[in-house]
Amino acid sequence: MKLTLKVWRQKNSDDKGKIETYNVDNISEHMSFLEMMDVLNEQLIAEGKEPVAFDHDCREGICGMCSMFINGEPHGPGKGITTCQLHMRSFNDGDTIYIEPFRSRGFPVIKDLIVDRSAFDRIQQAGGYISINTSGNTIDANATPIPKDDADKAFDAATCIGCGACVATCKNSSAMLFISAKVSQLALLPQGKVEAKERVLAMVEQMDKEGFGNCSNTGACEVECPKGISLENIARLNREFLDASITSDK
């Protein structure tokens, strides 16, 4: 395959950045998108140019690092996949592909396609934890009975890999789907009930501080989320938040 790539190049966070055009040839349709990027980078190095910086780690859809906005969609075309799971057979010979970093005030660009997603870590640190007994009499998790349905929902929420595709695609650049998954996975379980109220208030407060927008229920995030996190979680977050705002001491 022959492709024209329009890639966002930006030296550092102070640089303004711009789109550069590259041509690549001999791309196999069996390559993953990241392997295609590797080919491009080898070509650039051979030409004595700076390779394109991009994030990646597991290359199997579980770490959430490979943030790229491809042809107007986070992780490119296809549903339920990350960029590393996107294959070149999704494109046609001669295609032009736009590759940009995820855009949000909460995700400042570090270099080229790499953005700083530590805002998610800070939101998680603000309340995404539970208190457990560690003083030698740890309670076996399986000793606490949990309804199957709740366990399933909590597990579904817990599959969020923090990739940020929800923020990237949202017209409001809202992080509600991510936070709702993190709040839900704990709020649904008895172990998470202890800090439930403080948790939701603290995480939402941190979300606002990080500069993400407000959810207007368009549902774009649910469509683009590689893990199929449901909007049901956002409703749960809204419910938890309303409840906590009214009844919490804080």
Place this chain on the structure above:
Amino acid sequence: MALTGLFLCLFLVGHLLGNLQLIAIPGVEGKRAFNEYAHFMTTNPLVKILSYLTYISVLFHAIDGVLITIHNKKSRPVKYVYKNPHNNIPWYSRSMAVLGSLILIFIVLHMSHFWWKMKHSSIPMPVHKEFIAKPQMSPYGGIQDTLVSYYYTTKGDYVPADEVKVDYSNKKPEFYVNYQKYDENYKASGTEMKIGEGYKDLHSLVCAFFGQDKMKEAGIAANSNALVAVIIYVLSMMVLGFHLMHGFSSAFQSLGINHRKYNKLIKVVGKAFAIIVPTLFAIIPIVIYLTR
């Protein structure tokens, strides 16, 4: 946002049911029913509270909506070069602020057309009149039915329109007759006596605004731009429909009401509401244009 939005949806239902009287009941009964309803809506203290709640809701909803939208726009300072939103959400879900602002413009226009004239205008509103057939002497001999115009009072009486003076100084139509008073010396002195209050004829105002004055009953100059008015109203209702197509179910999600058992119901009711309510609103000016 969600609470004011849903309150406004309730308002829409009430407003629609009231307005459907314009076309639901034919003839003079319809006119009387509508003008009585309009009178009730402008004088009842409970309705007054509701109407202030509605004004506040619209203002709060609009200001909050615009502020949120501006904040959300700022949350992505550098835009994408290539964005392809079409494949994941419908255009109206992405255009709530534009649709809402168009609704706001419509609300201002709409209030200037009817509410302002009903409430504050210095031009007095026409007064509700009915024509009743009365047997009268014909100049050609014999007795013939002739149409005589009567004002209908808030007490339910009829007073002959030719024999009373209408006074608008208290911002409502009041009927006066000349009344001869005699003192103890049987000296006559003329005074004016109020014998009743009438209804403002909003029905005719609306019919003249949208209609082509087929019946000439309004006694108001017909609107030469009636067709333009009808088109603007119909388009505005389409805008409202799209706003609700997203807004109705969105409000439930905002309030955290999302349950596998009821989601389908909320979605279906929301879509039905977004189609039925604006369509019924839009039918009113169309019917008036075609028949009055």
